[in-house]
Amino acid sequence: MTFFLEVLIGGLLSGVMYSLVALGFVLIYKASGVFNFAQGAMVFFAALSFVGIQINFGLSFWPTLMVVIILMIIVGVLTEKFVLRPLVNQPQITLFMATIGLTFFLEGLAQLVWGTDVHPLDIGIEDAPIEFILDRFDMVISAFDLFAAIISGTLVVSLAIFFQVTKIGRALRAVADDHQAALSIGIPLKQIWAIVWSVAGFVALVAGLMWGSRNGVQFALTFVALKALPVLIIGGFDSVLGAILGGLIIGALEKLAEVYIGPMLGGGIEGWFAYVAALLFLLIRPEGMFGEKKIDRI
Amino acid sequence: MFYRENGQFKISYSKDQALLTISQDKFFIFALVAFSLLIVPFIASDYWLTAILIPFLVFTLAALGLNILTGYAGQLSLGTAAFMAVGAYAAYNFQIRVPNIPIIFSFIGGGLIAAAVGVLFGLPSLRIRGFYLAVATLAAQFFIPWLLIKVEWFSNYNPSGVITTPPVTFFGFIIDTPVSKYIFILVIVILLTILAKNLIRSKIGRSWMAVRDMDIAAEVIGIPIMKTKLIAFAVSSFYCGVAGAVYAFLYLGSVEPDGFNIDLSFRILFMIIIGGIGSVMGSYFGAAFITLLPILLENIIHFLAVALSITISSAVTSVLQLLIFGALIIFFLIVEPHGLARLWSILKEKLRLWPFPY
């Protein structure tokens, strides 16, 4: 039983980190209707830049963070200017493919600048069980996971609040509802997009740091994003809450499956399990957990 | 400029609906086919055949498959490589398990199995659209290679899932030289291209495009959306399956499941984006482009390296490739969303109207 709980909690904690990546997708999707496949690349880009700067310029944590945040904002703005704006009014599918292009571009760029080697990333919390939990409940809960979860959680919550109360937030939601209307009431669409992409960039950075410091900063980071996609299917592309819960669910399911079903199938199922789970889920609720049913007006 | 269409009038619908209606086009295409069948084998070096022409043809086939699904039926798929894998492994198993089965049947069998799997993963498309579907196809991309490794029966009990294809014989001829492989693939590609063209100019082709352009309207005039989509998945996967089989048997000779990874899927997607979404011709252009570009890049970089007498690691080269691919995709989507095929047809129109602009 405790073992089950241990696995479950572990899953939920790493789930929070899925949520974090998924959140990046949702923000951009809500604001510009774009399924930003490049989110994963941005995570990778951010993380690699971070370590790159640390190593090459020997900056300490906070300055580096500042620099990379600025970097990510630049990336966001440029993306809006050179990718989204020229493709405005194109079918969504085209924009999606464009973000695939962006993915390759960012991955290429990052590695071109910072090299292709794997770098460890240390943010000062080592991945060890928390003693008193171990003593009390004799459960192994990684301090790192907990820390990451807390960071991610706070970020998610603060973002949620940010978009609820601030002016930009309201504008953003207006945009999400109807681009034309938003324009007509004088919301500067372009700026909004730029901002959203920057925020998404920031989220990517945080995610990058988390995942990077756990698995080391390497190309594989880009697949973290792929992991987050099933989260979107379950949570729906346009629901922040969905992204959060979806992440938790996927995280939990994945860990449980890994432990309980994995052995039966000879292991290695974490690569696809999330997807299949999501698919099965879809067949029951096509519109996702919080996505509302669409009526085709004709 | 070279078109002389006077007197080329049509006295029957079958002539008016023919694949090539203008005699100058007929001439051009036939000349091209004749050239690539009769001349190329003699002038092309083994390097050209094995490193460029054969992969080009294989990818053309795969791109054709994806184009049918994404370009014509409008269903985005990121799992192309997975369906190729199915084709490859199915064909392999037909060859080794069915005593002296003709290779063609193995290929067709591979295609059919792939089609079946394609339909299976296409099922969600009945409920979901667009991105959701794209993500769903990723499931295939991750699940299938895993399955091929885990279930060792597929790879005839090779622990890492690697298969090494038996030598290909066709009516007694052993197809092992680059030339024979090239010709064999070329013929397959030509035939399948014609079939694709036929499908596209028939009811199903129109239904695909109808579902793509406006699915509700399509259903209202009596096109069964579900069926149409599933057929698209089936046909598309069939082409990818055959492509996979050819890829394994005639190009690489031995493949492993992880070879059919998401990057391969993306490459094929790029082929149709750059070549031209919704254009058979485009599949050829795209395949050619994506096959040649890396070679071109390597040569340029090598040249630069020599010129500037610096050493550039292969890692950098591959990274540069990523970067340039990405940029190109964005560039094409912005400048010419219909890809090289559109440029080609514009050129053709200009020649027909020459010297007039319209």
Place this chain on the structure above:
Amino acid sequence: MHTEIGKTLNTFPKILKFRSENNSKNIAIREKYLGIWQQWTWNQVFKEVTYLACGLKEKGLSKGMNIAIVGENRPRLYWTISAAQSLGAVPVPIYQDSIASEMQYILQNADIQIAVVEDQEQVDKFLEVLNDDINLKCLIYDDPRGLENYKVEFLHDYEKIRQVGKKFHEANTNFFDNSINNTKPEDVSVILYTSGTTSKPKGVVHTHKSFLDIAIQDVLFDQFSEKDSVLSYLPMAWIGDHLFAHAQYLVAGYTLNCPESGETVINDMKEIGPTYYFAPPRVWENLLTQVMIRIEDASLLKRSLFKFFIKFAQSQGSKFDVNNKISLFNKILYFLGNILIYAPLKNVLGMSNLRIAYTGGAAIGPDLYKFYRSLGINLKQLYGQTETAAYVCKQETIGAEAEHVGKPLPGVEVKIADNKEILIKTPGIFKEYYKLPDEYSEAFDNNNFFKTGDAGFLDDMGNLKIIDRAKDVGTLLDNTLFAPQFLENKLKFFPYIKEAVCFGHKKDFVSCFINIDIDAVGNWAEKKGVGYSGYVDLSSKPEVAELVKDCISEVNKDLLKEKDLKGSVIKKFLVLPKELDADDDELTRTRKVRRNFINEKYKILIDALFSNIDNCDFETKVTFEDGRTGSLKANVKILDC
């Protein structure tokens, strides 16, 4: 051409029968319908004609009766001509765009009892003009669309008539053959109404003989054969169409092609690529105008290539001219030009396979003429009129020039009267003006030569040169010769000028009205950034006036070269705010200027031209497309050149 034609095969029905027996498998006629070219062999055509004829007979058509035919060039309407002729009846094709009054006049004058028309539009027109003097017994339509619910007892679907005829024919198989055998050369074969430039239409009556002799002559002249093919797009009521889409067609046995619809003629021509093409100058003109407009929008490279090679081709003269020595280098250059411009251009115009092209019915601008010939199109002129079964003179391929219309055909005599009027004796001469004996006799001089009403002269090569309508040829006060049409044609060659009317008889100088071509000038205006709201506005623009002025001074330069016309340079002009229009009786259906009418209608403006005022207010009534009429007010500037 088969030797028996003209001998035992001495009427058109007999020739048709002969074709059905000897060329049964050849394609006689094509029509683009339902998106493809439907075709009929001579054999099938003969069957169709048989059934139709029998059907018409059942409806009461018999020897000597007239039958009206109205519509675009449709096989069934052509078959009606043959069917009628087979019965000894007389086909009377009528311009499908004739206005109600004209239509009514002809139906009365030719006491039409049976008519075959194309569609609802024509049926409605008929029902509209019917009155007590018209005793229409049977109205047959080709296209049933929209006619289902018409409650008119004498209205019949072509298909039904055909069925009736089929039954009748199966019952009495010999009837049709007999009636064909009964047709005689001297029988009347057709009545064509001339849209008289001045008066009401006159019905020109022709016999099989008159048409056949001419047809044979020029089939021999140009070696037309079964291999040729033509696109029939000109009004069936026009002598030209009747000759080449019926007479020549049967004699030579070539293939006739009917376009899908008015809008698609250009494209259909491109598909068919006829070997023989007949068009009045205005059509050639419009084509050229279109070409020029489109090339103006082409890229600089193309434009300059085009300009260069066209200029070059014209500098080289015609390839048909044997004693035209071209240097090797120029031959190569021409070859290049052919690849880059000439051949593609011909392909776009649908003229790649063109073996022989004709123009006639009016004089053609020299440069226009030269343009087509320099492309390697064998464009030739011919001269004739309805009364002479179209052909009097025809140009040889070699030595054809814009200035003349060639030598008289074998068997044709041409004389020039003292007043420069051209007089003609020809086997193709018409039988009579229908019910107008006096006009008939007036049409001939006392040696029984037909008075063409054209002024001209034979040059020393024996080529006929036309100057103008005899009655229009006038003199200025200083007795210098004044040939308005001659000037107008020169003006009209400019793409910008659609119509021109010159005045000067008994005046002390020449002046003219100009009608701008809205397409060409409009396009020019856009390029120049001159905004305009419509035709009237555009005509009044000073920039346009300047443009026209340049054209006129060009013409004046040419005039000074002509020895007996140098006196008649144009001194003043004005740009008409209104397009001259057949619907306002200002032009004939064949777009010839009705001078007297214009002299009255535009008196104020004409006077203004010859007074010293520099502008003049002017009001007139106009008829719109849909037949409504309104009035048009404008202030017209009088300008000097």
Place this chain on the structure above:
Amino acid sequence: MDKLLDIENISLSFGGIKALTDVSFDVYKNEIRAIIGPNGAGKSSMLNVINGVYKPQKGQVSFKGKYWENITPFKVANLGIARTFQNIALFKGMSVLDNIMTGRSLKMKSNLLEQALYFGKNKKEEILNRTKVEEIIDFLQIEHIRKTLVGKLPYGLQKRVELARALAAEPELLLLDEPMAGMNIEEKQDMCRFILDVNEHFKTTIVLIEHDMGVVMDISDRIVVLDYGLKIGDGSPQDIRDNQKVIDAYLGVG
């Protein structure tokens, strides 16, 4: 007069918003039946109910005396009902010809293999149906644009092509959703003529939605008037003209 279509007490709502409330009317064979009403009166919703795009919460539809159970647009098409859309729903990426050919889908039966080989049955079918389509092209006088991409056509012509596509299915009942919206006078006149010709020539029953009162009064045999999802009038053009409720409703709209 036998009923072709019978609408019985239809009520439809989207998440609380009532689009139609207890609407009933019938359509006779071979008549031209108009549905009119101010914007948001539920006209289009009515049409969407008739061809199965929307499922009403209450009420029944019967076609040729048979009641519909769990109907879908596809089934409706099979029953011989075709329609056009308010804002043109043509297949932008296809030529006029192909667009109209899609209208023949239900008439074409050859299987995938035959289509792939473009041989035998399929070829025969393609040609046969092309002929039918060409007849419609001729009927609606769009020969000159046969092979152009519909996307490139002016609005008026697109509407005509959409009508052609619907006709290609040889429907017994034709639903036209604002066939004349956004047309100039000539185009409207043409469209009217075509609608009448279709009704006369193919004996097609027509239900149409139209704003232009003049047009409706001219061409329709009977008219239903909806207002805020309620039927407020039903009868001959004359009745409707005299119907006070209708007048008010339209005055209300201004």
